[in-house]
Amino acid sequence: ASDKASFDERVAWVDANHDMLLQVADNPLELASMWCDNETVKKNPSFQRIAAIKDYALAVREGISYVPVQLDGACNGSQHWSAIRRDPTIAKLTNVMPGDKPQDLYAYVAELSTKEMIKRASEWTEESDLVNYCQMFIEHWDGKISRKVVKRATMCDAYGITSHGIRKYVREEGHLRWLPKELLAHGVNALGSLEEHGLAGAMVESNAGKEYLRYLTEQCSLAGKNIEWTTSTGFRVVHNYPKYEMRTSKSTLYNKKYILKASYGEDRGKLDPGSAFTGIAPNYIHSHDATHMRLAILRMAEAGIEQFSMIHDSYGCPASQVAIMRRIIKETFYEIHVPVQLEEIAADVATLLERDDLEAPPRTGELI
Helix, strand or coil: CCCCCCHHHHHHHHHHCHHHHHHHHHCCCCCHHHCCCCCCCCCCCHHHHHHHHHHHHHHHHHCCCCCCEEEECCCHHHHHHHHHCCCHHHHHHCCCCCCCCCCCHHHHHHHHHHHHHHHHHHHCCCCCCCCCHHHHHHHHCCCCCCHHHHHHHHHHHCCCCCHHHHHHHHHHHCCCCCCCHHHHHHHHHHHHHHHHHHHHHHCHHHHHHHHHHHHHHHHHHHCCCCEEEECCCCCEEEECCECCEEEEEEEEECCEEEEEEECCHHHCCCECHHHHHHHHHHHHHHHHHHHHHHHHHHHHHHCCCCCCEEECCEEEECHHHHHHHHHHHHHHHHHHHCCCHHHHHHHHHHHHHCCCCCCCCCCCCCCC
16 A cells, blocks of 8 residues: 555555455565565665554454554654745645645756756757766656655755755765766766755745844844744743864764764864755754744653654554544644744844844735
8 A cells, every 4th residue: 555545545555455454464474465565775665564564464353463663754844844934835745734635845956857857958059078967867767757766855845955965965865876977976966966856846935944043143143142943832942053163074974983072172162154055954954843843742642642652753653542642643733833933033133132123924825
């Protein structure tokens, strides 16, 4: 069953394959071809599949379930930005807005990147002495950039990914291993540029929010202060980036040398405005991630849920309590974003700097 199908379709798939699932649970080695994935290198799902199948059989036969059911955020950082900016487009694509079937932000960015790829390929002329990478991409990917190619960059965009970061992931993810070695560097730049274009077209409102956070951070740095804000749980966040002296350590771990940082000498206690400027977007969104999970866990405990399987934007509990957990996740997310969060942090900074002339946050969208 696909995770892009509706919940009703997924239930129907399990009902239709009930007998097969029980057979696999009883004979996992003999029927390994039905659950074992021999192709996926990263995050191979094989053992998760067989664990779920065996747990399903146990639940059906004995009414007991041990494997936690996980509900994951759909590009969680962008979910927060869609609520912060009241952006209906990204809210729909990240499933913040209700719908019959799960939506896919990665596919949308891939579509925008594909359109740009086709446009650039059509503008190339044979008189150029440069390799037409877009034409090569079109031929290799049958005219369409897939969602998996842009997934890593899209996932990290909410946290302020840089051009360098996009190209780093393009290389690390291995999407261009098929290119000759002498063309790889330019190919990485070309694909990175297409992904940047797709992200810029999709994340207009999110990017306006990031720019405003950077403006507030810059104003604080000019005053010699760290930007601070208070989360919905009352936790005070101090965005502290002091200047560090960098030294390379002689010690190694897993055959890698590590850089030590220390604040001392004339720079001790001084702020590092550049690092504060770069770090504000990811830290701000992570503060909302942490706030959401804390509120959800406290509310779930009040509702009688005692077993949790949590990390970042993945919430898990026993199958019998998933409906309660799902309701609480939605309620606490909504509660966090009832206030316009950029107005909240702007008020915090105005108080911190004792100013009434700060620029107002950008206007929000129409999402209610």
